[in-house]
Amino acid sequence: MKTGTIFWGVFLITLGVMLLISSLNSFALDLEFIFKFWPLIFIFWGLTLLKISEAIKKIMTASIAVLLSLFIVAIVNSGVSGVKNLAEWDWDINLKTDDVKSSYEKRDLMSIPFDSNQIDRNLSLDVGAGSFSIEGGSENLIDVFSKSKNSNFSLESDSLHQNISVSYSEGNINFDGTYKSMNKAILKINKNPLWNFDIKLGAAKMSADLSRIKSRRINFETGAASSKIKLGDLVDSCDIVINAGASSVQLEIPKNSGCIVNTDLGLSSRKFDEFNFDGDSFKTENFEQAQKKIFINIKGGVSSFKIKRY
Numbered sequence: 001m002k003t004g005t006i007f008w009g010v011f012l013i014t015l016g017v018m019l020l021i022s023s024l025n026s027f028a029l030d031l032e033f034i035f036k037f038w039p040l041i042f043i044f045w046g047l048t049l050l051k052i053s054e055a056i057k058k059i060m061t062a063s064i065a066v067l068l069s070l071f072i073v074a075i076v077n078s079g080v081s082g083v084k085n086l087a088e089w090d091w092d093i094n095l096k097t098d099d100v101k102s103s104y105e106k107r108d109l110m111s112i113p114f115d116s117n118q119i120d121r122n123l124s125l126d127v128g129a130g131s132f133s134i135e136g137g138s139e140n141l142i143d144v145f146s147k148s149k150n151s152n153f154s155l156e157s158d159s160l161h162q163n164i165s166v167s168y169s170e171g172n173i174n175f176d177g178t179y180k181s182m183n184k185a186i187l188k189i190n191k192n193p194l195w196n197f198d199i200k201l202g203a204a205k206m207s208a209d210l211s212r213i214k215s216r217r218i219n220f221e222t223g224a225a226s227s228k229i230k231l232g233d234l235v236d237s238c239d240i241v242i243n244a245g246a247s248s249v250q251l252e253i254p255k256n257s258g259c260i261v262n263t264d265l266g267l268s269s270r271k272f273d274e275f276n277f278d279g280d281s282f283k284t285e286n287f288e289q290a291q292k293k294i295f296i297n298i299k300g301g302v303s304s305f306k307i308k309r310y
Helices: 003-023 031-035 040-049 054-087 097-101
Strands: 107-112 121-136 142-147 153-157 163-168 184-189 194-210 214-222 226-231 237-244 248-253 258-264 269-272 293-300 304-309
Touching: 003 054, 040 054, 107 153, 142 153, 142 163, 214 226, 237 248, 248 293, 258 304, 293 304
Parallel strands: 121 163, 121 184, 121 194, 194 214, 194 226, 214 237, 226 248, 237 293, 248 304, 258 293, 269 304
Antiparallel strands: 107 142, 142 184, 153 163
């Protein structure tokens, strides 16, 4: 019997039997379970192309047919939501906030209301892995949007709402409906207070647009991460300390702000556009004359740093 005949025979029989059982509501198949084993299709397919016995080829062909039929049954059982979860699996290095905003049915929201206390706000962000965005635009003091059915994020604050922390507990956090631990969240903060940031990232991606935020101090520790931070010119002085491992960090600073960079980059690569090196540090030409100043201290291992002026 030809392998093509075996494939279609096993495929149609398995598909028909599984759909029949599923239609009787006596069996349910999880889409994520099948996705964990989808690479086996390529493995079995490759084996059929090798010079092996015909018996093994026929077994591999039958196995491919079974996996494909189970995949189709899983999609049918999961319905539209299963297909949507697969389509929303985003591996882009930059967080696309529209992806999160468009999935309201899967989004958990945590907020702290805004108050008029004239005090500095200290925000601590501690995350291990995932994709995150920080931006302004909240009418509350802070909003945390997490794209997850089972969010393990926590938002805590002291009684004065001065010290705020955002973190997540360890575990399998499924932000896209799969077994992949992909944290994905948006943090929106109020533009009125003066903010200090303590950010700790593991193997994560972060995009922080702080151009409309009054940021006085930013302490940033990162491991194997990719981060992009955009600063504004709403304060007279901003201090930034970056301690990075095997990371990629990009900073964007306003051209009207003077900036000085002290760095100990080790084996890191760097690209500081429109900076001059005076033997000790990198400075913009307008550093001495600028009314708004940014002080950056960078320590890194095998990392890539880029500073861009806009």
